[in-house]
Amino acid sequence: MANVRLSAIKKSFGKTDVLHGISLEVASGEFVSLLGASGCGKTTLLRIVAGLESVTAGSVEIEGVEVTRLPPEKRDIAMMFQSYALLPHLDVAENVRFPLRMRGIGGREEQAEKVKAALETVQLEHFADRRPRQLSGGQQQRVALARAIVSRPKVLLLDEPLSNLDARLREDMQVELIEIHQRLGLTTIFVTHDQEEALSLSDRVVLLNAGKIEQEGTPAEIYSQPATGFASNFIGSANLLPADIVAGDAGPMAKFSDGQTLQLGPDERVRGPVSIALRQEDLSLSATGDGPKAKVRTRVFLGARNRYVLSLAGEPLRALTANDVEFSNGQSVTLSIDPQRVRVLPR
Amino acid sequence: MNDRTESLLLALPGLLLLVLAFFLPIGQMLVLSISGPDGPTLSHFARFLSDPFYLGILWRTVRLSLLITVICALIGFPLAYIMARVGPRLRLWLVVMVILPLMTSVVVRTFGWMVLLSRSGLIPELLRDMGLVGRSFALMQTEAAIVIGMVQVLLPFMTLSILGVITRIDGRLEEAARTMGCSFLQSFRTVVLPLSLPGIVAGSLLCFTLSTSLVCDAQSARRHANTSVGGIDLQIGYPNAGLAVCCSTGGHIIRWHPAGTGALYQDDGLQQWLSQSRHGCVRLP
Ligand SMILES: Nc1ncnc2c1ncn2[C@@H]1O[C@H](COP(=O)(O)OP(=O)(O)O)[C@@H](O)[C@H]1O
Numbered sequence: 252m253a254n255v256r257l258s259a260i261k262k263s264f265g266k267t268d269v270l271h272g273i274s275l276e277v278a279s280g281e282f283v284s285l286l287g288a289s290g291c292g293k294t295t296l297l298r299i300v301a302g303l304e305s306v307t308a309g310s311v312e313i314e315g316v317e318v319t320r321l322p323p324e325k326r327d328i329a330m331m332f333q334s335y336a337l338l339p340h341l342d343v344a345e346n347v348r349f350p351l352r353m354r355g356i357g358g359r360e361e362q363a364e365k366v367k368a369a370l371e372t373v374q375l376e377h378f379a380d381r382r383p384r385q386l387s388g389g390q391q392q393r394v395a396l397a398r399a400i401v402s403r404p405k406v407l408l409l410d411e412p413l414s415n416l417d418a419r420l421r422e423d424m425q426v427e428l429i430e431i432h433q434r435l436g437l438t439t440i441f442v443t444h445d446q447e448e449a450l451s452l453s454d455r456v457v458l459l460n461a462g463k464i465e466q467e468g469t470p471a472e473i474y475s476q477p478a479t480g481f482a483s484n485f486i487g488s489a490n491l492l493p494a495d496i497v498a499g500d501a502g503p504m505a506k507f508s509d510g511q512t513l514q515l516g517p518d519e520r521v522r523g524p525v526s527i528a529l530r531q532e533d534l535s536l537s538a539t540g541d542g543p544k545a546k547v548r549t550r551v552f553l554g555a556r557n558r559y560v561l562s563l564a565g566e567p568l569r570a571l572t573a574n575d576v577e578f579s580n581g582q583s584v585t586l587s588i589d590p591q592r593v594r595v596l597p598r
Numbered sequence: 599m600n601d602r603t604e605s606l607l608l609a610l611p612g613l614l615l616l617v618l619a620f621f622l623p624i625g626q627m628l629v630l631s632i633s634g635p636d637g638p639t640l641s642h643f644a645r646f647l648s649d650p651f652y653l654g655i656l657w658r659t660v661r662l663s664l665l666i667t668v669i670c671a672l673i674g675f676p677l678a679y680i681m682a683r684v685g686p687r688l689r690l691w692l693v694v695m696v697i698l699p700l701m702t703s704v705v706v707r708t709f710g711w712m713v714l715l716s717r718s719g720l721i722p723e724l725l726r727d728m729g730l731v732g733r734s735f736a737l738m739q740t741e742a743a744i745v746i747g748m749v750q751v752l753l754p755f756m757t758l759s760i761l762g763v764i765t766r767i768d769g770r771l772e773e774a775a776r777t778m779g780c781s782f783l784q785s786f787r788t789v790v791l792p793l794s795l796p797g798i799v800a801g802s803l804l805c806f807t808l809s810t811s812l813v814c815d816a817q818s819a820r821r822h823a824n825t826s827v828g829g830i831d832l833q834i835g836y837p838n839a840g841l842a843v844c845c846s847t848g849g850h851i852i853r854w855h856p857a858g859t860g861a862l863y864q865d866d867g868l869q870q871w872l873s874q875s876r877h878g879c880v881r882l883p
């Protein structure tokens with residue numbers, strides 16, 4: 252059963268149209284990510300679900316009840332803000348108790364127990380009487396999470412909750428989020444601009460582009476079968492090269508503007524002018540051999556890996572290799588890739 | 599040179615001025631208030647505190663000032679909140695409107711209130727016509743008139759003190775409160791009010807201190823409203839300097855605005871007292 256149903260949501264701020272008709276269903280207990288570049292309308296959509304923003308057209312339903320015109324306090328939701336929005340004049344325990352107090356959930360003792368349990372969930376039980384400003388960024392963020400889950404809302408809305416954390420803390424929090432979701436089974440809408448985060452956390456990813464849904468599916472589908480150029484570029488930051496499809500001895504081939512060709516899988520059906528999507532991590536480079544040649548422009552050392560920026564038919568092309576693969580700038584290298592992993596997208 | 603000495607140096611000219619122009623004279627006054635013909639004495643204070651005339655003035659001053667401060671806070675807080683949350687253009691207009699009364703001369707302002715409040719003025723007429731008040735209803739020269747006039751003068755101080763604090767409150771805190779089950783008014787009470795308390799306290803202190811000195815003006819100046827128009831501002835000179843200072847330390851530094859807010863108030867005892875003070879010199883009873 253759908254827990255949240257958005258139907259043809261449109262939103263304009265004055266003359267600027269931000270959302271162009273978004274329809275989306277989130278099942279009960281599902282963890283859905285809204286993924287998209289900054290400014291594509293993710294926050295706006297989340298705020299519409301929360302009731303903090305009105306819609307220009309369309310409707311919002313939560314558990315089958317239309318809530319489009321209800322103010323936020325009448326919707327049973329919890330939202331975690333990117334800036335955490337902890338109340339600075341209350342201590343940690345009071346912050347976490349706030350939604351219980353305001354919604355009148357339980358008596359004083361029951362509330363205290365729930366607060367304690369929520370703080371234990373995020374491992375902050377020893378910080379109950381601190382003020383928010385006495386906590387580090389990561390701790391504040393966990394308080395915000397505890398506050399969001401303590402009232403067991405029908406829908407949990409998370410707006411880029413991990414974006415202010417350093418890499419280490421972020422990984423820890425991702426694991427924590429997954430565990431909390433598994434334990435509590437709250438219907439969760441998670442907003443992020445980080446594709447890895449979206450892919451690793453969610454049951455379903457909704458890719459947004461300029462106020463429209465570009466593609467939605469499971470993380471595996473989104474990753475392995477991007478439907479559009481935008482999707483394949485955004486997910487896994489694949490290289491997109493313009494090419495034509497020509498017939499070759501061993502099936503169709505992609506012909507780049509400089510005449511070089513790349514073998515495609517035998518059952519590739521798309522014809523005409525196309526974009527060839529090549530994932531950075533699928534490309535391998537060698538000094539000799541058959542295949543399209545590219546010139547090395549720069550090498551970026553990433554620790555565990557090297558990233559080479561190459562140039563093929565005048566287009567930049569990025570490739571990830573092991574960190575012991577060494578080429579010099581200006582050297583000509585041969586590209587090879589499994590034909591099955593090349594995606595051909597109509598241009 | 600470290601930061602501390604540097605900032606101290608920067609503050610030095612201001613501090614020097616403060617010491618020379620404020621602390622020194624105030625200190626002198628304090629010394630004066632405890633000195634008599636035969637060395638140090640508390641007799642001035644004893645006289646001040648035992649005379650019901652002075653105590654009456656003191657009590658009325660404090661009472662009116664408190665009332666004025668509370669009214670200013672009750673109007674100023676929602677006003678400041680609205681100003682903080684509207685768009686920048688509208689905010690500019692509101693700020694101008696709030697500050698404008700401060701820029702008009704005290705004379706013009708007072709005559710404005712006279713037009714509105716006097717027996718045949720707009721407001722009493724209107725109230726009489728609507729049958730809400732009796733024929734003998736008057737606002738001019740009542741305490742109500744003082745309070746109304748002073749609230750107008752002091753409201754900008756309150757509003758701007760609170761506005762400074764509210765603009766620094768993150769609007770998302772209120773939104774977060776809304777998503778946690780607060781209605782608009784609840785979020786106002788549980789989030790905005792406690793966080794703007796510093797501004798309310800600062801504004802209230804400002805209003806209270808300003809109104810204690812202004813109420814004095816109002817009480818003392820009625821007499822000369824008709825005879826002179828303009829901004830003569832003089833300290834009433836007491837022949838008995840010690841007692842004068844004693845009054846001052848009680849919160850009254852009495853200034854004299856002949857056509858100031860005082861025109862709104864009449865007090866017979868005070869008037870008698872002031873009638874002897876035409877030349878800025880009072881013989882005390
Ligand atoms: N209150 C607002 N008034 C005007 N424009 C807004 C407002 N909120 C957001 N926008 C615009 O809507 C677009 C989407 O914003 P947002 O939803 O915050 O994007 P995202 O969260 O995906 O980065 C942006 O171009 C932004 O400038």
Ligand SMILES: [Mg+2]
Nearest residue numbers: 293294295411
């Ligand atoms: Mg955003």
